[in-house]
Structure formats: C-alpha cells, structure tokens
Amino acid sequence: MPTKNIYEKLAPINNICLMILAGTAATGILVYTKTMLMPFVIALFISMVASTLAEKMKQKWKLPYVLGLVVSFASFLAIITLSVLFISGSIESFIAGADIYSERVNDTIDSVLLSAQKYGINMNAQFVTETVAKLPVFNVVKSLGSTLVSILTNLMLITLFLIFIFMGKAAEDKPSLVGNIQRQISFYLIVKIFVSLLAAGFTWIVLTSVKTELASMLAVLTFVLNFIPNIGPFISTLLPMPVLFLQYGFDWHILLALILLTAIHFVIGNILETKWLGKGMDLDPIIVIASLLFWALVWGIMGALLAVPLTAIIKMALERNETTKPLADLLAGKYAFK
Numbered sequence: 001m002p003t004k005n006i007y008e009k010l011a012p013i014n015n016i017c018l019m020i021l022a023g024t025a026a027t028g029i030l031v032y033t034k035t036m037l038m039p040f041v042i043a044l045f046i047s048m049v050a051s052t053l054a055e056k057m058k059q060k061w062k063l064p065y066v067l068g069l070v071v072s073f074a075s076f077l078a079i080i081t082l083s084v085l086f087i088s089g090s091i092e093s094f095i096a097g098a099d100i101y102s103e104r105v106n107d108t109i110d111s112v113l114l115s116a117q118k119y120g121i122n123m124n125a126q127f128v129t130e131t132v133a134k135l136p137v138f139n140v141v142k143s144l145g146s147t148l149v150s151i152l153t154n155l156m157l158i159t160l161f162l163i164f165i166f167m168g169k170a171a172e173d174k175p176s177l178v179g180n181i182q183r184q185i186s187f188y189l190i191v192k193i194f195v196s197l198l199a200a201g202f203t204w205i206v207l208t209s210v211k212t213e214l215a216s217m218l219a220v221l222t223f224v225l226n227f228i229p230n231i232g233p234f235i236s237t238l239l240p241m242p243v244l245f246l247q248y249g250f251d252w253h254i255l256l257a258l259i260l261l262t263a264i265h266f267v268i269g270n271i272l273e274t275k276w277l278g279k280g281m282d283l284d285p286i287i288v289i290a291s292l293l294f295w296a297l298v299w300g301i302m303g304a305l306l307a308v309p310l311t312a313i314i315k316m317a318l319e320r321n322e323t324t325k326p327l328a329d330l331l332a333g334k335y336a337f338k
Contacts, residue, residue, distance in 0.1 A: 015323060030298050038299055039154045043161035045189060045309060046076050050166075052186035069166055080155065083220055104246045111249065181316055185309050188281060195273045196226035199233070202264045207240055210253045214243055227305045229288050233265040281312035284333025 030037065054068030063071075116123050204219035212218070218240050225232035225239075240261070244254045283291070291311040295303035303310075311331065318328035 019324070019327070027298065034299055036157075038302055039157040040161050041306065041310070042154075042302070043158045043165060045185065045306070046073070046158070047162055047165045048182045048186040049189050049193075050076065051182065052190065073162060073166070077155070077159065083223075086216065086220060101246060108246065108249065181313055184281070184316070185312065188277065188309060188312070191273065191276050192227060195268050195276070196223045198272070199223065199226050199236070199264060199268050202268075203236070203240075203261060206257055206260045206264070210244070210257055211247075212240055212244055212253075212257070213247060215240075218243070224305070229292060229308055230285075231292065231304075233269050237261045237265055281308055281315070282332050283308065283311060283315065284331065287311065287331050287333065 050069055050072035053072040054063075054065050057063040057068035057071070058065050113123055200219045200223035203222045204215055207215035207218055218236075221239060222236040225236040228235075237258070240257060241254055244257055248254065288308060288311070292304055292307045295307040295310060297303070299306070315328050315331040318324040318331070
C-alpha cells in the first residue's frame, strides 16, 4: 500500500487554513462594503419573496408574471415607507412629550422613595434621580430614529437594485441551487412576515385595550423585532412595560399586558411558527444564536434581522461541495465531535 506524501497529509490542514483565511477576508469585505451591500441583500430578499408571490398570482388568478412582480414590489415599498414614516412620527411625538415623561419619572421616583422609607429603607434621593437621568433612553430613541431615516434613504438604492434584479429575472430556467435557495428563503420570509403581522396585530389589540401610549409604534417594533430569532420576541414583550409603568405605575395594567403578550409570543412562536415552518432553515439553535451575534456585529440591527436567511444561504452553498459539506452539517447540528 503506497504511503501518502507530505502534501497529501497536509491537504486537510491546508483546506482548513484556506477556509479560515477566506472567512476572515469575506468578513472584512462585508464590513467595508456594508453601505452598498446591505441594500443589495435586502433587495435580493424582497425579489425572492416578490417572485414567489408573482408565481402564486399567476397560478391562482392568471395574473401576468411581470404584473405580479410589480404588484408585489409596490406593496413592499408602500409597507416599508409607511412603517418608517409612522414610527418616525411616533418618535417625534415621544421626544416632544419629553417634559411630561420626565415629570412622570420624577413622580415615580418620589413614590418609590416614599414607599422605601415606610419600610425603613433610606435611599439617597439625589443619587437615584441622577442615576435615572443618566439612562440613555432618549439617545436610544434618537438613534432608532436615525436608523429609520437611514432605511428610508436607502429605499431609493434598494429600488434601483430591485429594478436591475427584476430586469434580469425570469420565471423559469433557474439553476438548481439558485432555485432551491429562492424556494426555501422566500417560504421562510413569507411565513415570518405573516407570523410577525399576527404578533404585531395582537400586540396592538392588547396595548390599545389597556390604553397604552405609543401602542401603534410598539406594535410596529414588535413586527420588526419578531424577525430576530429568540431574542426579538423577548424584547418586544418587555418593551411596552416601561411605558405602562410611567402611565399607571406598578399595577394590574402591567401584569395583564405582560401575561397576554407572553402568551401571544408563546403561541405564535412555539406553536404556529413551528407548525408552519417545520424544521425551518435546518439550522442548529446554537448556530442561530452565533449567527445572530456575528451578523449583528457586521451589519448592526439589519444584520440581526437577516441573520437566519443569510446563514441558511451559506449552509445551502456549502452543501453543494464535498469539501465544505462537513461545515454545512455543523451548521445543521449534525456534526458529531468525538
């Protein structure tokens, strides 16, 4: 039996080193080209969903494929634009009422300090007030507003990319890999959009029923945050609590909203979404969390929103090659370390 030469023995190590170098270089490119690449990726995902919807319209209503694309694209643009404008308006009204919220915070602090004194707990009122004043609430809100304005500005760039994508798109004759990616990603996004709309709708009903200020803005944020796996629904459940606390203090409004919102996200996330998506993108839960952290570091909030479909595309591409297939198995949680 012929012995392997040194180059054959080192081949696996060389492959690993090359993949590490390629991954590092790709990460650098993603960060450096963020301004242009992120709108392109968003346009690509919108085109996948729009193409799938256009094909469904053609099959069900005999609508021409091109007209279906235009209808789908126009609907996306309208929803995104209205959502961004609506949230921006809500943020402006929130900032305009800063004095009112500041008074409520001070009243709440006084109430807490008074209750603490009744139980023999002495607290430094000045220290508590200064600590609360330093909380970056308004900076976070302003930052969110800047992000939304940035998205609105990028809509023109996204639209331009979509025009070129649709010009070169055909309803048939897709390569097997591209067709498979489009089917899986578009199905995931369509289901995710639908369950996010359900979560946002029920959130709005709950918050409106307890007369929560900024209920509509919180509902829109619930829709957006629901795209972030695991963490998003948790954040959107807790997000209304400070607003309710400022309005009513710690009473039944907060408890009722917390119980109902937790139930809504549990049913939608763990029952409906699991039933409709099945195994979803076939990604290991630990990999989902890791990809969420990675894409959030690379592309910020938008990276966190797109983490699952982006990682799923990488996994599907890795599955096509025998050399990289073990990495795809690792992403799917099928790789056994011994």
